[in-house]
Amino acid sequence: MEPSAASSQRWYRRLAPLYDLGCRPLYARARRAGREALRLQGGETVLDLCTGTGLNLPGLAAAVGTAGCVVGLDFSPAMLQRAERRRRNCPAPVELMRFDARSLDEESWYARVPRRPDAILCSFGLAVAPDWEEVFARSWDLLAPGGRYAIVDTQPIPRGWGRVANPLLVPFSNWAGHAEIRRPTARVLAALPDFEQRHFLGGFVHLSAATRV
Numbered sequence: 001m002e003p004s005a006a007s008s009q010r011w012y013r014r015l016a017p018l019y020d021l022g023c024r025p026l027y028a029r030a031r032r033a034g035r036e037a038l039r040l041q042g043g044e045t046v047l048d049l050c051t052g053t054g055l056n057l058p059g060l061a062a063a064v065g066t067a068g069c070v071v072g073l074d075f076s077p078a079m080l081q082r083a084e085r086r087r088r089n090c091p092a093p094v095e096l097m098r099f100d101a102r103s104l105d106e107e108s109w110y111a112r113v114p115r116r117p118d119a120i121l122c123s124f125g126l127a128v129a130p131d132w133e134e135v136f137a138r139s140w141d142l143l144a145p146g147g148r149y150a151i152v153d154t155q156p157i158p159r160g161w162g163r164v165a166n167p168l169l170v171p172f173s174n175w176a177g178h179a180e181i182r183r184p185t186a187r188v189l190a191a192l193p194d195f196e197q198r199h200f201l202g203g204f205v206h207l208s209a210a211t212r213v
């Protein structure tokens with residue numbers, strides 16, 4: 001069943017105090033690879049879409065430096081409260097935006113940030129977000145030409161012996177993350193320029209990245 005926005009916010013309000021305990025160590029490598037796939041330069045503006053507790057913020061801030069800007073967007077106040085603590089120790093300007101990504105457009109973006117994002121990272125957001133294709137399309141439209149978009153997300157294990165775990169792994173992950181990990185988030189960038197893909201945790205996590213021309 002597709003999660004609704006209201007039930008997602010309720011779930012993440014309860015999960016927020018525990019989120020970093022499991023999700024920080026488990027996904028650290030994939031998260032770092034997602035950041036590196038953006039090929040960030042000093043002075044750039046980067047959007048961390050569905051930022052959650054802001055686990056990506058310090059690394060993104062270090063990559064864009066003091067002349068750059070990181071925007072962490074999420075619609076869960078409880079998750080953003082944790083991101084706010086992380087923001088204070090970041091080595092670059094970080095703006096937190098409480099906003100529903102389904103409504104993201106130029107007007108809402110420019111009301112807060114003076115230039116388009118040069119890069120977008122969405123880690124573990126598209127399998128969770130209601131209307132995820134709309135969320136992806138709107139954020140893609142916002143990306144500056146030449147900019148990189150990286151998706152890091154969970155999926156059923158696609159090949160090999162690990163697939164025997166899927167009948168347990170898929171329902172457990174969907175429950176734990178209030179997600180639908182069977183969404184084809186690994187394929188949305190596949191036909192786009194400069195596509196790259198890597199897998200982690202036996203294929204349970206993919207990193208997919210491409211460039212907007």
Ligand SMILES: C[S@@+](CC[C@H](N)C(=O)[O-])C[C@H]1O[C@@H](n2cnc3c(N)ncnc32)[C@H](O)[C@@H]1O
Nearest residue numbers: 050051052074075076079100101102123124129
């Ligand atoms: C699994 S967490 C991922 C957090 C973080 N990106 C990470 O890598 O740990 C998913 C986040 O997506 C947010 N989210 C889901 N749908 C959203 C939407 N439509 N707009 C903004 N945030 C959304 C949730 O509130 C939650 O914080």
